[in-house]
Amino acid sequence: MKLVVFPGMMHLLVKQLSLIFLLLFSKSIFLKTPPKVPKVIILIFLTSLTLFVCNFLGYRFLPPVLLGINPGYNTSSLTILYRDATVFTYFSSVIIGALIAYDLRAALKRYKLQTNQSKAFVRYLTFYVSIIIFNLLFLISSQKYFKEHSSSETLTILSRMLLMVEFLFPFIIPGFLTSITKLNFSELMGSDSAHENEALTHLTQVITSNKLFLEPDFSLAKMQYHSNVSADTIRNAIRESHFDNFKAFLNHHRVVHAVALIDGGYLAKHTINSLSVDSGFKSPVTFFRAFKDQKKQTPLAYSTQKV
Known part of the structure; x- marks a missing residue:
């Protein structure tokens, strides 16, 4: 019996890793934001x-099964050993692909100015995605309904050729990459960004003028009430800034307030726990984490440095 060799599963892991890199840089490409x-x-x-290593060492949750897809030779000679890793990697890759599609859809919806360059990019991208979907459907249908047919090997070779076209598409049709370089994202998305910058400025003014961030239980609902801005607008404004979420936005201003208190000699008469409470944090642990993330040192180290 022939076993699946070590590099066979590595291809799937490399494919997933490439999807991860594409996901990380999709927002950088389309929204001009630092990759996170x-x-x-x-x-x-x-x-x-981990599942791949465990399967390789012989530890398995799912028992090995015969490969049901015709690879171009006798199907009874091939057994899947890395079944746990294959199943998990396949479905997680589908999820990652869906996230990439969501990011792309969100980016395309933000285009307020439809230029010839943006239309060309959308056409090329639609064609490319269509090739990927067709290739996937063709592979599944041919192996499901024609795996016992005399032409199954030919269909397998054809599916591999389509897969090569999928990977070599940017080289076969160089206009795809050229259409990306010609896009002016700041121009296409300028109106939305300007609106969100105005919203963030308004939110900052509301929260700092009344020092609402000093309330430990200050929430998004309260922010809506005080700013008269919808929750979606608040989320979008914060998402387009360097803050991860609304809580990070609040903690930023709390740390700024804590720094001002330290600079004013607060710790000469009070403890750091008192400082965390007076800065609006619910717990000292959250205060320490937020302070260190922002100032790259602990409150005590910052205070000692100022002496």
């Missing part, structure tokens, strides 16, 4: 890698 690595994405890849 979500912890869940790191967890997904590490899980795929």
Whole structure:
């Protein structure tokens, strides 16, 4: 019996890693924001890698099965050993692909100015995605309904050729990459960005003028009430800034307030726990984490440095 060799599963892991990189840089490409690595994405890849190593060492949750897809030769000679890693990596890759599609859809919806360059880009991109979808459907249908047919090997070769076209598309049709370089994203999305910058400025003014961030239980609903701005507008404005979420936005201003208190000699008469409470934090742990993330040192180290 012939076993799936070590590099066979590596191709799937490399494919997932390429999807992860595409996801990380999709927002940088389309929205001009610094790439961020979500912890869940790191967890997904590490899980795929761990399952692969476990399967390679002989530890399995799912028993090995015969490969049901005709690879171009006798199907009874091939057994899937890395079934756990294959199943998890396949479905997680589908999720990552959906996230990329969502980012792309959000970016395209933000185009307020439809130029010839943006229309060309959308046409090329639609054609490229159509090739990917057709290739996937063709592979699944041919192997499901024609795997016992005499032409199954020919269909397998054809699906591989389509896969090569998918990967070589930017080189076969160089206009695809050229259409991206000709896009002026700041011009296409300028009106939305300006609106969101105005909204963030308004939110900052509301929260600082009344020092609302000093309330430990200050919430998004309260922000809506005080600013007279919808929750979606608040989220979009914060999302387009360097803040990860509304809580990070609040903690930023709380840390700024804590720094001002330290500079004014607050710690000469009070403890750091009191400082966290007077800065609007619910717990000292959250205060320490937020302070260190923003100032790259602890409150005590910052205070000592100022002496």
